[in-house]
Amino acid sequence: MVKGSDILIIIVAIIFPPAAAGFITGCSCDLLINIALTLLGYIPGHIHAFWLIYRRMKAEETYGHGGYRCE
Numbered sequence: 001m002v003k004g005s006d007i008l009i010i011i012v013a014i015i016f017p018p019a020a021a022g023f024i025t026g027c028s029c030d031l032l033i034n035i036a037l038t039l040l041g042y043i044p045g046h047i048h049a050f051w052l053i054y055r056r057m058k059a060e061e062t063y064g065h066g067g068y069r070c071e
Contacts, residue, residue, distance in 0.1 A: 006053070009053055010053060017042075021034035034048050
């Protein structure tokens with residue numbers, strides 16, 4: 001189920017994908033990968049950010065809110 005916070009993070013991902021990756025994963029390898037992909041091309045950065053969002057939504061659906069840790 002999509003929550004209001006999910007919609008907000010999707011909007012952020014559309015505007016600036018590394019910000020969405022940073023909100024989801026914090027300062028991690030996924031953030032660095034997203035920055036590199038965005039610099040290589042805007043579309044790869046979007047795809048990676050949306051994949052991170054999907055992965056978080058799927059994990060929260062499976063494990064419940066707060067059960068998701070991206071490490």
